Structures are given as structure tokens and as C-alpha cells.
Amino acid sequence: MDIKQKIRKFIQNNFLFGTCEQEFDDDDSFMENGIIDSTGVLELVSFVEERFGVEVQDDELIPDNLDSVNKLTEYITRKIGAGSSR
């Protein structure tokens, strides 16, 4: 499974609970579509840190890095590539 698939699976299982009524595209904004709620971001960050071994800095908690499957994939790829794992 590549990064994108892992992310989709996590979102599906933890926020959408496998409900099929909520299909989402890789570019769909989590915020605009109510896919993640306000405390869900913390869960998402935990998942990213544990699953991919990266450390998410405070100032990285912004929509550009986290708000869609594509953005999240790019963010994680950058972080892993930059060798900022712990």
C-alpha cells in the first residue's frame, strides 16, 4: 500500500466508519466536506506521526499540509524525503 492508500484507509475507518454514502476524492477538502471534525485533526496527526515516523511541528498544522488526501500525501512525502523522521 502506498502513502495515499494508507491515508484513505485511515480516514475511511476512523472518520467515515466505512459508510459508503461519503465517497471523497483525493482533492476534497476535509474541512469543507465535514470529513474530519475539530478534534479529529489531533487523531490524524497522531496517525501521521506513528505510521510514517515523521514529527509534525506546530506551524505545520495548516490546511495546506493536511486538508485533503493529496495535500497530506505530498506533505508526508516531503517530510520523509527531507529525512525528518524520529
Place this chain on the structure above:
Amino acid sequence: MLVHEFLETTTGKHPDKIAIVAGARRLTYREIDGDANRLAHALARTGVRKGDRVIVFLDNSPEAVVSIFGILKADAVFIVVNPTTKAEKLAYIVDNCHACALITHRNKWNIVQETVSSVQSLASVILPGEKKEDDTRTSRPVRTVGWNDSLDECPASPPPRTAIDIDLAALIYTSGTTGNPKGVMLTHRNMVSASTSITTYLENVESDIILDVLPLSFDYGLYQVIMSAQFGGTVVLEKSFLYPYTVIQLLKRECVTGLPIVPTIAAILLQMTDLKNDRFEHLRYITNTAAALPVNHIRGLQETFPKAKFYSMYGLTECKRVSYLPPEELERRPKSIGKGMPNEQVYLVDEQGRTITEPGVVGELVVRGANVMKGYWELPDETDRMLRPGPFPWEKVLHTGDLFTMDAEGFLYFVSRKDDIIKSRGEKVSPREVENALYELPGIAEAAVVGIPDSLLGEAIKAYVVLQQGVTLTDDDIIAHCKSRLEDFMVPKIIEFRASLRKTSSGKISKLGL
């Protein structure tokens, strides 16, 4: 004075001042007021008459703000519904208040469909959002029209009006113990009085810039916009508090002076460790209400935002706000929520309704003032339980259902609720409403919902469930079902399966020990 006259007066004085910042969009008072006038004309043309109810089902956005003022200018009553509300509850609310018009974004159409099809009173729908082909079919004759199409046809000058200050301005739906939400009825006078009291104790000035991350369906979020229109400030309006660092960026970029929060926001902000290096020169006040902020979180906020005054407050939708603690008292009485706000009287009563004068004695908080609601929409019995005869025969006073003590100097301390409402993320959650949702899932035999302490949420929602014989359901199944039926903040965090639940002598499920 009417609520929308705040907007009109400020527009007259500062037409080119920025009223609302929303993402990249910056709208002046002239633009908001002009569009609100246009919308009022548009609503009148679709048949909205004085006193009619109009629903706003939108994310926090300039369109939501324009809708609120536009509806008022049409002499009608606005109802802002939480944008995460699901189909069935939306239909309930729209039907309950017999709304004749609905303003909603096209991207919410699949949720709105059921309401449009089933609620007979609904005659027209106005739709912000880019039109795609055939995306708004209805099974009933309902007039649907695009936002831009609707407004473009109408003049930017104010429509004629006949509302007076004791006319209804808004219904704000709030959770109750019975499981169905109740519409709190607020007149222009109620709202003007509350707004005036609050802006007085917060010492708001024209240069204030408020960051509003709270939903406009919640009175705390709504009033930031009303108050700003009153004192002529600017509101930076966000859809939610989803990405914590965005809030930090906005505080700095927009030179925000006022930040209203609830405890969940404080908890998330305090988890960010880098903030101590930032300065936040402009932030002059932070307010908290809806649930108690732990004392160590208050201290944490004061360290992170050393220039900001901190206001602990308490209120309920039924009267907007009750009390605030003057910031200079925070050191001495960090657990107090203060004294009554300007132009209001508060006192404690015992079980017999007698006023308590002794410090430290627990009693129910009673509120007297022009900010107190007119009652619950079409619920005379419920209304009579909250609004009861007061010290004078010609008026009723609000019994809050919350228990407090008062110290020797008259400062109030929250003890507990009289009923079993859960407060999660600062929002009221009716255990009954969640239980009703659970019972709709085939396979659930019994359910009992309680609140348990949670450092982030205040209270987390826990559901104890007994399954029917031979049924297998996982906690994910149950949570998924709840997600489809309830707003985000009402969905249980934890499910515990039991073989049975204890009953009281009258056969009802007992929550003792849960």
C-alpha cells in the same frame, strides 16, 4: 432599536470599513449591508412576510452573515442551523417552526432534499454556490433560485419595514432533555439588550477585530457578528477551529484583538508547544464560556498570551449571557464565573423558590433582565418550567436549571446542572437525543448515554449498549450509525457493551454507577 439597525448605523458612519474577513474575501460594511438589502427584497418577492421564519443552513461565511441581516430587514425571523446537522434533524427543525424559506449551499443539497420534499410550509430555497446541471430536483413544487440570480435582480436600497423592537428576530434551537431541540424565541429587544451589556463589559471599541471560529448557529458565535456591527468593528470569520495553526496565523496576520473560545479550543492551543516564542501584541482579550476552563488552562493561556485580559463567563441560550468575571478578579477567584452583567439581576433560590442570602449555600440561579427569552417556540409547558413568576406579578424570570453558590462578595461559583445534559466541546448534548438515535439502529435492545470527564472535550459521550439476542454489532457500526444521524459533537466517543442495564423501581434504565 432593531438588530439590523446596528449594521445600518455603522454602514452610514464607515461604509468602506471591512466588516467581515473570510479566507481571502474581505467585505466592507457597504457591501454586506447592500447585499442584505437585496436579499430582503428577494425574500419579499418570494412571499416572505413579517414574522415568517427563514432558515439559514450554511457554513460560517459572508453569505451566512448577509442572510441573517437580510432576513431581519425583511421583517422576518432567522434560524441558523448548525451546518453539520443531518437530514432528519434539519427536517424536524424546519417543520417545527413552519419555515417558508431556506437558504443553503448547493453542496448541502443531498442533506436538504428530504426537508424540501417533506416540509409543506417550505415554499422557496435560495442557493449560494456554483450551479451545476440538474443538481436541485424537488418532488414538490418549491421555487429554487441561485443566490446571485436572486440578488442581482434587486436594489441595494433598504426595503420598507414595520418591525418594532418587541417583534421576534430569531429562533435559536437548543438541545433539551426530551430529545427534540427547542426553539428559543428572541426579540430584537432581547438581542439588542444582550449585545449592549456584553460590549459594555468587554469594553469593545471600533478598532476591535474579533476572530470567530464558532458556528453562527451557536449564540456565542452569532453574537460576535451582531456585537461587531454594533460597535463598528471587524470579524474574521472562520468555518471551524479545525487547523490550530491557522488560528495562530490569523491572530498575527489580522492583528486580532479579541478571541472568544470554548475549553476544547484552549486545550488544543495549549498542546502546541512553540507558541511561547510568539508575541501576539494585538490580542487584548480572550473570553471563555459554555463550560468551565480548568484553572491550569487559564494560567496556560495567560502565559501564552500575556497581553490579553481573560474573561470567564457563563450563560445559556435562553438569555444569551448571564455573568462574567472581571479580569482583575481572576487571581483571587479563578473558579468563579463572576457577577451578573450590566442591566441584569441574578440571584439564587432554594427548593421552595425563596431567595438565598447566605454565602456558600447551594441554590438555583435565576436571571431577570431584558435579555431573557420570550419562551420556547410552541412549547408552552416547557416555557412555563423555565420562565416563572418573579418578584413582581407582571413579569416572569428565568430559572436556569443550574446550581451555584455565591461568596460573601456576591461572586458566583458553578456547582452542577439540575438535569442530565452533557456538555461536550462546549456544546449541549441531550443523552435522550443520543439514546433515541441509538434505538433506531436495529439490534440495539437498550441504551444509556452518559458524560464522562475528558481533558480535551470537557465531557466525552459514552454509550452503554445492550444488544438483542443473536445480534452482532461492533462499536464502529454503532458510531457510524450515530454519525449519520447526529451532529459531530453528539456522537459517542466510547461504546461499552453490557449484558444488561440496571433498572429503577419504575422500570426505567438507571444510570447510577454508569
